[in-house]
Amino acid sequence: MTVSRIAPLSGFPEWLPPQRMIEQRVLDHLRTTFELYGFAPLETRAVEPLDQLLRKGETSKEVYLLRRLQADPQAPGTEDELGLHFDLTVPFARFVLENAGKLQFPFRRYQMQKVWRGEKPQAGRYREFLQADIDVVDRDTLPFHYEVEIPLVIGDALAGLPIPPIRIQVNNRKLCQGFYRGLGIEDTDAALRAVDKLDKIGPAGVTELLASTAGASSAQAKACLALAGISAEDASFVDAVQALGVSDPLLDEGLAELARVVEAGREHRPGLLVAELKIARGLDYYTGTVYETVMAGFESSGSVCSGGRYDNLATSGDDRYPGVGISIGVSRLLGLLFGAGALTVSRSVPTCVLVALPSEERRPDCDRVAAALRRRGIPTEVSPTAAKFGKQIRFAERRGIPYVWFLGADGAPDEVKDIRSGDQSSADSGEWTPPEDDRYPSISAKPS
Amino acid sequence: MTVSRIAPLSGFPEWLPPQRMIEQRVLDHLRTTFELYGFAPLETRAVEPLDQLLRKGETSKEVYLLRRLQADPQAPGTEDELGLHFDLTVPFARFVLENAGKLQFPFRRYQMQKVWRGEKPQAGRYREFLQADIDVVDRDTLPFHYEVEIPLVIGDALAGLPIPPIRIQVNNRKLCQGFYRGLGIEDTDAALRAVDKLDKIGPAGVTELLASTAGASSAQAKACLALAGISAEDASFVDAVQALGVSDPLLDEGLAELARVVEAGREHRPGLLVAELKIARGLDYYTGTVYETVMAGFESSGSVCSGGRYDNLATSGDDRYPGVGISIGVSRLLGLLFGAGALTVSRSVPTCVLVALPSEERRPDCDRVAAALRRRGIPTEVSPTAAKFGKQIRFAERRGIPYVWFLGADGAPDEVKDIRSGDQSSADSGEWTPPEDDRYPSISAKPS
Numbered sequence: 001m002t003v004s005r006i007a008p009l010s011g012f013p014e015w016l017p018p019q020r021m022i023e024q025r026v027l028d029h030l031r032t033t034f035e036l037y038g039f040a041p042l043e044t045r046a047v048e049p050l051d052q053l054l055r056k057g058e059t060s061k062e063v064y065l066l067r068r069l070q071a072d073p074q075a076p077g078t079e080d081e082l083g084l085h086f087d088l089t090v091p092f093a094r095f096v097l098e099n100a101g102k103l104q105f106p107f108r109r110y111q112m113q114k115v116w117r118g119e120k121p122q123a124g125r126y127r128e129f130l131q132a133d134i135d136v137v138d139r140d141t142l143p144f145h146y147e148v149e150i151p152l153v154i155g156d157a158l159a160g161l162p163i164p165p166i167r168i169q170v171n172n173r174k175l176c177q178g179f180y181r182g183l184g185i186e187d188t189d190a191a192l193r194a195v196d197k198l199d200k201i202g203p204a205g206v207t208e209l210l211a212s213t214a215g216a217s218s219a220q221a222k223a224c225l226a227l228a229g230i231s232a233e234d235a236s237f238v239d240a241v242q243a244l245g246v247s248d249p250l251l252d253e254g255l256a257e258l259a260r261v262v263e264a265g266r267e268h269r270p271g272l273l274v275a276e277l278k279i280a281r282g283l284d285y286y287t288g289t290v291y292e293t294v295m296a297g298f299e300s301s302g303s304v305c306s307g308g309r310y311d312n313l314a315t316s317g318d319d320r321y322p323g324v325g326i327s328i329g330v331s332r333l334l335g336l337l338f339g340a341g342a343l344t345v346s347r348s349v350p351t352c353v354l355v356a357l358p359s360e361e362r363r364p365d366c367d368r369v370a371a372a373l374r375r376r377g378i379p380t381e382v383s384p385t386a387a388k389f390g391k392q393i394r395f396a397e398r399r400g401i402p403y404v405w406f407l408g409a410d411g412a413p414d415e416v417k418d419i420r421s422g423d424q425s426s427a428d429s430g431e432w433t434p435p436e437d438d439r440y441p442s443i444s445a446k447p448s
Numbered sequence: 449m450t451v452s453r454i455a456p457l458s459g460f461p462e463w464l465p466p467q468r469m470i471e472q473r474v475l476d477h478l479r480t481t482f483e484l485y486g487f488a489p490l491e492t493r494a495v496e497p498l499d500q501l502l503r504k505g506e507t508s509k510e511v512y513l514l515r516r517l518q519a520d521p522q523a524p525g526t527e528d529e530l531g532l533h534f535d536l537t538v539p540f541a542r543f544v545l546e547n548a549g550k551l552q553f554p555f556r557r558y559q560m561q562k563v564w565r566g567e568k569p570q571a572g573r574y575r576e577f578l579q580a581d582i583d584v585v586d587r588d589t590l591p592f593h594y595e596v597e598i599p600l601v602i603g604d605a606l607a608g609l610p611i612p613p614i615r616i617q618v619n620n621r622k623l624c625q626g627f628y629r630g631l632g633i634e635d636t637d638a639a640l641r642a643v644d645k646l647d648k649i650g651p652a653g654v655t656e657l658l659a660s661t662a663g664a665s666s667a668q669a670k671a672c673l674a675l676a677g678i679s680a681e682d683a684s685f686v687d688a689v690q691a692l693g694v695s696d697p698l699l700d701e702g703l704a705e706l707a708r709v710v711e712a713g714r715e716h717r718p719g720l721l722v723a724e725l726k727i728a729r730g731l732d733y734y735t736g737t738v739y740e741t742v743m744a745g746f747e748s749s750g751s752v753c754s755g756g757r758y759d760n761l762a763t764s765g766d767d768r769y770p771g772v773g774i775s776i777g778v779s780r781l782l783g784l785l786f787g788a789g790a791l792t793v794s795r796s797v798p799t800c801v802l803v804a805l806p807s808e809e810r811r812p813d814c815d816r817v818a819a820a821l822r823r824r825g826i827p828t829e830v831s832p833t834a835a836k837f838g839k840q841i842r843f844a845e846r847r848g849i850p851y852v853w854f855l856g857a858d859g860a861p862d863e864v865k866d867i868r869s870g871d872q873s874s875a876d877s878g879e880w881t882p883p884e885d886d887r888y889p890s891i892s893a894k895p896s
Contacts, residue, residue, distance in 0.1 A: 008546065009493065009495065012494075012495060013493075015491070016547065016550055016551075017488035017490055020491055021489055023491075024489055036828070037829065038797055038798055040798060041469055042468055043462075043463070043471075045457065045461075045462055045576055046460075046494075046576060047457065047576070049457075062517075062518075063517040064514045064515070064516060064517070065515050065516070066512045066532070066566075067513050067515070068510075069510075069513055069531070069566065070566070071566075098456065099464065102464055104843075104846055106832050108829075116494070118514075118517065118518070128493055128494060138832070143832060143833060268819075348488065348552070349486055349488045349556070350486055350488060363593060371716075374484040374485070374604075378484075379485070380484065380485075381485065381486035381556075384586070
């Protein structure tokens with residue numbers, strides 16, 4: 001095959017191997033953290049029947065449909081109605097319903113997969129991107145305490161990485177809806193959707209929207225904006241809300257829940273959580289706590305990790321599976337950091353040692369050295385050709401490989417050279433071990 | 449969202465979490481092995497322009513095309529001509545050409561991703577499956593020794609798993625084509641394709657096909673079949689071929705190369721490689737060593753890992769990137785083993801310890817125990833509710849969680865119970881550690 005036309009496709013990012021090494025290290029850390037909390041791994045198929053994907057009305061225009069190139073256009077079947085999933089929540093809800101009889105509830109799972117959206121190409125909009133989700137679902141009822149736990153897991157997962165600090169902004173749908181109801185606004189969903197646009201259209205825009213879509217008076221709109229302006233790292237927001245003089249049992253329930261989330265975050269990791277009462281999340285299906293996450297220095301780029309509590313996402317006849325979950329936008333997060341040059345890896349290959357090749361005849365001896373090092377977990381390559389040693393050392397340098405190994409001549413012991421310092425010493429391939437920091441490529445934040 | 453229609457999709461396998469844990473463990477081991485050999489990670493986008501995908505003519509009927517649900521049918525653009533990749537080799541070749549200026553050659557990469565084929569649904573045919581590929585490509589020329597190394601990497605990667613032994617069947621295109629040419633057959637590609645069908649249509653069928661497509665006489669066909677019948681675990685096949693009395697310089701080159709591959713395999717891991725002269729590989733682009741792999745007990749299911757040397761897969765103007773690679777059919781391999789009940793995992797969740805909850809009021813104390821255990825790398829969950837302890841222990845049992853932790857009452861020390869043996873002893877959450885075998889779920893072969 002000869003490839004003639006080669007060009008990047010807009011919206012389909014591809015990392016070079018050093019960036020992919022960073023991405024893998026990030027995924028490893030997320031996975032380790034999720035498993036420490038007992039979340040089990042899941043991977044669902046990439047496709048769902050179109051009618052499932054369209055149930056979330058707003059996103060219908062973003063779906064990629066599939067058709068077989070050789071499909072018979074005269075005999076369309078259900079196989080023509082498949083689309084690529086645009087998130088991991090819809091497939092997860094479908095998986096839970098399909099396999100409910102084989103799962104143990106509450107079911108905790110994590111899922112790290114690509115998703116696709118047929119967006120029009122434009123800056124910062126990906127058409128294919130990686131998400132890492134955790135969810136807990138239960139049958140019939142789901143205890144509230146999982147809404148407290150989920151953001152703490154994310155805090156642990158992201159705190160252990162060389163990335164800027166993150167802050168999870170938390171709110172509660174009951175709090176907002178109870179407040180709107182207590183104010184006398186009937187269509188609380190419309191009010192939520194209006195307030196959700198605050199950062200985009202400003203207070204005047206929200207006031208107009210509240211009037212036109214939720215029938216809110218100017219006094220009601222003012223109270224909604226006052227609520228949206230409240231923010232606190234502790235339970236002090238409760239007093240601030242109560243000072244607005246609105247009362248409703250659902251509001252009280254939401255206040256108590258949000259206070260528990262924020263206080264637990266403060267004990268677990270100070271600065272991780274903030275009650276931010278303007279956070280609404282666009283999607284309709286949330287019913288309790290909602291989460292959005294900003295990264296220090298990238299606040300204007302929006303949320304890198306969002307989710308919430310949902311009671312009605314997965315129901316089948318009389319069976320109901322309420323849940324709470326959150327989704328890390330891994331491609332989005334890394335895209336921001338790569339774009340800012342904020343992450344670096346110590347080398348472009350996994351290789352720790354390059355075995356220099358004195359002559360092609362001695363390749364079997366070099367292969368034995370490499371095998372001995374690999375048996376002890378040291379990533380090793382043998383030089384591709386018996387070029388001059390200076391050229392072989394440059395081969396290592398260009399890739400960031402820290403050590404070059406030289407076979408001993410005429411019975412002399414082998415030697416290993418740290419090509420960064422130039423230090424060279426005799427070594428036995430059955431015993432020599434690199435410093436632990438050198439064994440694998442290391443990831444670090446690049447000071448800007 | 450209410451999900452109403454739920455049914456598995458034919459050809460799109462989904463594993464339950466215990467199987468996914470096994471798959472992840474397999475992928476971890478493959479990745480570790482690939483990195484020990486210095487292969488760098490790569491992940492390419494899921495889509496390629498259709499014209500790239502169609503260059504391998506034979507598979508065109510299996511391509512899934514994409515279109516945006518809301519695309520304007522009056523304004524078709526290039527964005528309508530994207531298809532899902534059906535292997536990882538075509539995207540890799542495209543990636544190398546697109547990024548040649550940023551890569552260091554020889555370039556060693558591994559890639560573990562889903563691929564899609566629009567097959568008609570039928571038993572054993574997947575439409576979405578996972579492959580794990582390694583390739584080495586170089587610019588202009590690629591030294592032969594990489595054809596020796598590639599199957600040894602696969603041997604190490606698959607030998608470290610609790611799966612039946614595998615055997616890599618090796619042949620060499622130069623050997624076969626030189627032999628056919630030495631016999632006087634002109635269309636050696638047609639002869640290769642005919643012999644490739646031996647297992648499907650038998651010797652009589654191949655003889656007919658050789659006559660009709662390659663113009664082979666019955667004596668020539670007889671010699672081709674004699675060659676295809678040769679098999680050996682060492683270089684003794686060279687004598688067997690030479691005894692057929694055909695001579696050609698390309699044949700000699702192929703014999704010498706195949707002998708080197710087989711002998712290196714014998715030193716590295718006896719029994720791993722066998723020279724099997726009937727192996728041809730259907731695809732046209734191979735030009736040297738070719739590999740197919742059978743798993744003991746599943747020989748009739750065909751190859752689980754295939755590849756070979758290619759000189760002409762990626763060329764662009766005067767630039768040429770010869771390579772050698774191999775692809776493990778991970779879904780196929782695991783599908784066979786899962787179907788036979790041949791792999792098992794010790795529990796269905798990552799959790800090692802369940803902290804029992806005496807009352808909802810004590811949840812913060814239980815959370816602190818869990819946090820202390822997690823800080824030392826022990827996967828831990830807190831019980832979902834303060835049910836009776838017997839019910840909480842059954843919660844652990846049903847998931848295979850080996851330990852249940854009990855808070856000490858009234859200043860007494862905490863206790864931890866191994867629910868398999870019933871042993872219970874006092875423990876401190878800052879110090880207690882499970883036996884290493886219990887920390888993570890363990891994978892093993894299930895004796896059949």
